[in-house]
Amino acid sequence: MSMFDKEYDKKGFDLKQIQSPILKLYQNAKQEINSKSDNIFSPSMNSQNTQSSKKLYQHQLQPIQLIQRDDQKEHKNKPQPIQSSDRILQKEYTKGKNFQIQKDEINGFAINNFNSNKLSAFQSYPQSPICKEQFNFKLQSKQSEETPTQKSSNQIVTRFPNNEPNPFKDGNQLQIQNDNIKAIKFESEQKSISQLQSPRVRIKTIQKSMKSPTYQNLNKEKLSQNELVDFENQQSQNGERLKIEQNKADNEDNVQIINEEEQISPIKSKINKIQQINVNVYDKLLPKTPSGDKFNLKQEASSRPTSGRNQNFIIKTVNNHTYSDINHIHNNINLNNANNGSNSVTRLQSKETNDTPKNQNREEKHQESYNEIKDRIDTQNSQQIGDSLQNLEEEKQHSEQKQNKPKSNQNISSKIQSLNYINEGREQDSSPIEQNQNNKLNIDKQAIIKEQTSSQRQDSSMMLQTATDKKEINNMNNLKYIIESSNLNQSNSNNDYLDAQVGELIGQGAYGRVYKGFVKSTGKFLAIKEMKEEMMLGDDAHSLLESICKEIQLLKQLSHKNIVNYIGSKKQEGSVYIYMEYMPGGSISEMLKKYGGFDEEVIQKFVKQLLEGLIYLHSKGVIHRDLKGANILSDGQGNVKLADFGAARNIENILQYSLSQSEFCNSIKGSLYWMAPELIKNEKHGRRIDVWSLGCTVIEMASAQHPWESIKKFSDLANAVIEQQPIPIPQHLSEECKDFISKCCTYDKKMRPKSHQLFNHPFLQKKYS
Numbered sequence: 001m002s003m004f005d006k007e008y009d010k011k012g013f014d015l016k017q018i019q020s021p022i023l024k025l026y027q028n029a030k031q032e033i034n035s036k037s038d039n040i041f042s043p044s045m046n047s048q049n050t051q052s053s054k055k056l057y058q059h060q061l062q063p064i065q066l067i068q069r070d071d072q073k074e075h076k077n078k079p080q081p082i083q084s085s086d087r088i089l090q091k092e093y094t095k096g097k098n099f100q101i102q103k104d105e106i107n108g109f110a111i112n113n114f115n116s117n118k119l120s121a122f123q124s125y126p127q128s129p130i131c132k133e134q135f136n137f138k139l140q141s142k143q144s145e146e147t148p149t150q151k152s153s154n155q156i157v158t159r160f161p162n163n164e165p166n167p168f169k170d171g172n173q174l175q176i177q178n179d180n181i182k183a184i185k186f187e188s189e190q191k192s193i194s195q196l197q198s199p200r201v202r203i204k205t206i207q208k209s210m211k212s213p214t215y216q217n218l219n220k221e222k223l224s225q226n227e228l229v230d231f232e233n234q235q236s237q238n239g240e241r242l243k244i245e246q247n248k249a250d251n252e253d254n255v256q257i258i259n260e261e262e263q264i265s266p267i268k269s270k271i272n273k274i275q276q277i278n279v280n281v282y283d284k285l286l287p288k289t290p291s292g293d294k295f296n297l298k299q300e301a302s303s304r305p306t307s308g309r310n311q312n313f314i315i316k317t318v319n320n321h322t323y324s325d326i327n328h329i330h331n332n333i334n335l336n337n338a339n340n341g342s343n344s345v346t347r348l349q350s351k352e353t354n355d356t357p358k359n360q361n362r363e364e365k366h367q368e369s370y371n372e373i374k375d376r377i378d379t380q381n382s383q384q385i386g387d388s389l390q391n392l393e394e395e396k397q398h399s400e401q402k403q404n405k406p407k408s409n410q411n412i413s414s415k416i417q418s419l420n421y422i423n424e425g426r427e428q429d430s431s432p433i434e435q436n437q438n439n440k441l442n443i444d445k446q447a448i449i450k451e452q453t454s455s456q457r458q459d460s461s462m463m464l465q466t467a468t469d470k471k472e473i474n475n476m477n478n479l480k481y482i483i484e485s486s487n488l489n490q491s492n493s494n495n496d497y498l499d500a501q502v503g504e505l506i507g508q509g510a511y512g513r514v515y516k517g518f519v520k521s522t523g524k525f526l527a528i529k530e531m532k533e534e535m536m537l538g539d540d541a542h543s544l545l546e547s548i549c550k551e552i553q554l555l556k557q558l559s560h561k562n563i564v565n566y567i568g569s570k571k572q573e574g575s576v577y578i579y580m581e582y583m584p585g586g587s588i589s590e591m592l593k594k595y596g597g598f599d600e601e602v603i604q605k606f607v608k609q610l611l612e613g614l615i616y617l618h619s620k621g622v623i624h625r626d627l628k629g630a631n632i633l634s635d636g637q638g639n640v641k642l643a644d645f646g647a648a649r650n651i652e653n654i655l656q657y658s659l660s661q662s663e664f665c666n667s668i669k670g671s672l673y674w675m676a677p678e679l680i681k682n683e684k685h686g687r688r689i690d691v692w693s694l695g696c697t698v699i700e701m702a703s704a705q706h707p708w709e710s711i712k713k714f715s716d717l718a719n720a721v722i723e724q725q726p727i728p729i730p731q732h733l734s735e736e737c738k739d740f741i742s743k744c745c746t747y748d749k750k751m752r753p754k755s756h757q758l759f760n761h762p763f764l765q766k767k768y769s
């Protein structure tokens with residue numbers, strides 16, 4: 001038995017203690033069930049294991065990998081030597097310093113805590129969303145609690161034997177959360193410390209905007225080649241598959257990496273910085289529209305002057321999804337280019353309307369795609385793919401029908417156009433010239449076409465850019481379709497807002513105050529949110545504020561009628577000022593507090609609007625992360641918008657930057673009840689966390705209570721989530737509305753609909769008299 005084993009046994013620590021902060025709280029709260037305090041966030045660090053928490057980490061077994069990291073401010077470009085003795089790496093650490101796991105030889109570590117009054121706590125953070133292993137853990141000295149006056153060294157040892165979950169995973173970052181840790185020792189049974197000091201083990205500074213080396217390399221080496229790159233078979237260091245695509249004609253701006261779990265790599269933000277937001281969502285199996293309609297590629301379009309082979313095809317499909325495999329799956333595409341001078345209109349039409357040998361060929365391919373998808377269903381049994389298949393089947397039927405009714409294309413086209421409207425946040429025209437009976441949204445097609453063929457629309461990405469000669473038309477099938485964001489918030493490009501005069505206080509949140517502002521030069525009101533460093537979390541408040549500021553600069557380019565537009569931000573003397581669209585009606589939660597629950601009809605109206613905002617955000621790769629009544633603002637005229645999305649206050653920032661348990665608790669406790677189970681359990685998550693929160697918000701709007709109304713303690717909430725208890729739905733609601741909530745609040749995130757898939761839910765179609 002090694003010294004390590006001994007220590008391990010003696011102290012009685014094992015991996016069951018390693019839990020996400022949230023679950024740690026759950027454990028603590030459970031233990032303190034008899035405690036007088038009703039505070040569900042009581043941060044006792046005394047933790048025992050439960051079967052359920054253990055279960056949560058069963059899947060996390062991975063080889064351990066380790067690298068020591070140091071504080072970037074102090075040691076920029078000046079790596080410190082690692083002091084080592086045989087099999088032991090020891091170094092002084094202080095609060096806020098970081099190290100990152102990069103090697104897999106480490107199978108245990110020990111923490112020396114010389115000040116045993118306080119607890120030592122470590123927390124691991126995922127390095128990048130895409131690399132996220134959802135592992136957060138804390139270790140603390142049990143002994144230090146038992147003997148609080150003890151002044152001698154107090155060592156905590158833990159190890160990660162084979163077949164046990166191991167937090168030391170590549171890409172995970174550990175951060176010291178407590179001042180009291182004086183030394184840390186890393187042990188390896190298989191390798192000596194000298195081996196740990198291989199070139200891969202180096203002291204490295206931590207950037208707050210962490211990017212995994214994998215993606216940085218990909219970015220540099222591959223993406224800059226300015227060509228179509230398909231990394232489908234590439235794997236990240238965590239074994240996740242990456243999919244990267246890039247339009248040949250574009251620079252790096254048209255790139256986004258997204259993994260199977262809908263996690264968006266940080267590469268996106270880098271790209272966004274290079275050139276304005278131009279986000280593509282790659283989804284291999286998306287032959288469907290947000291409304292659930294068959295996908296149809298008939299598309300109004302115009303060509304913009306392009307030169308040579310860099311002809312750029314940009315298709316505005318529905319909801320800004322990139323139908324990147326569209327040629328593969330939708331082989332019934334043909335281009336029919338009706339050039340009309342500078343305002344040429346091009347239409348993609350179903351080739352199946354023409355009975356040609358080429359068409360037969362495409363039929364075969366279509367069948368291949370069909371089979372391919374069916375195979376996947378057999379193996380993955382995923383509803384998402386099931387949807388895709390169903391769509392494909394519908395599409396097939398549709399194509400068959402179209403041979404008899406070629407004009408039906410127009411119906412779908414206008415539906416797509418109507419969804420374009422949703423994306424663009426434009427108001428619908430209420431006086432349609434050519435009304436299509438099948439178009440539920442009654443979009444005026446002519447108005448759309450007219451608008452889309454205007455010179456202004458040529459510059460937007462909502463148009464299909466086509467080749468003007470046959471050769472290039474043929475190339476179409478080999479190109480990926482790229483969606484550009486045409487709804488960039490151009491009005492925010494000037495800096496008028498910086499001169500805003502600060503008016504009355506209109507609200508106060510966890511991080512600061514919100515004031516009404518007035519810009520003299522434009523005569524417009526805006527809202528100014530002041531976030532003060534001193535109100536933020538620990539030592540990292542400064543960098544957090546800076547990163548918020550940068551994020552706002554990106555997010556301000558988003559614009560939609562159902563999101564509260566960010567206008568800009570400014571950093572000044574320990575504060576960040578976020579300038580936003582002013583919403584005179586205040587938040588929905590305030591309305592609920594004052595006036596009680598809403599009628600179902602009003603809920604329906606709001607949900608439609610929120611869903612539009614959400615679909616828009618998701619199409620841009622932005623996850624709201626904190627959707628709830630308090631973050632939905634009203635214009636006072638019956639319209640609502642999503643606020644606080646993306647950066648200003650997201651859970652990940654909190655997880656990443658919070659340095660103490662109590663701060664962590666304060667930051668998220670107001671959002672816990674709306675939080676998707678995967679977030680509570682610290683598992684991989686994607687855009688569908690917002691769908692869960694939307695369901696919770698419907699409950700909130702109906703009951704004027706937070707969801708899980710009867711649950712007062714976080715321990716009970718965690719229990720409910722772990723046991724997958726159905727969320728309580730107010731009984732007075734209609735069946736459609738109840739069904740909508742339960743669809744949103746589906747525990748299995750893969751079975752949970754995506755935002756756009758909810759758009760046709762019967763609840764949203766329901767007519768109220």
Ligand SMILES: Nc1ncnc2c1ncn2[C@@H]1O[C@H](COP(=O)(O)OP(=O)(O)OP(=O)(O)O)[C@@H](O)[C@H]1O
Nearest residue numbers: 506507508509510511514527580581582583586587
């Ligand atoms: N753009 C805005 N227009 C009008 N009022 C706003 C705007 N943004 C915020 N407010 C008001 O300020 C209040 C506080 O907003 P803030 O976003 O700081 O906190 P919060 O969302 O209530 O809580 P938290 O800090 O936990 O997110 C809101 O409840 C709302 O009444």
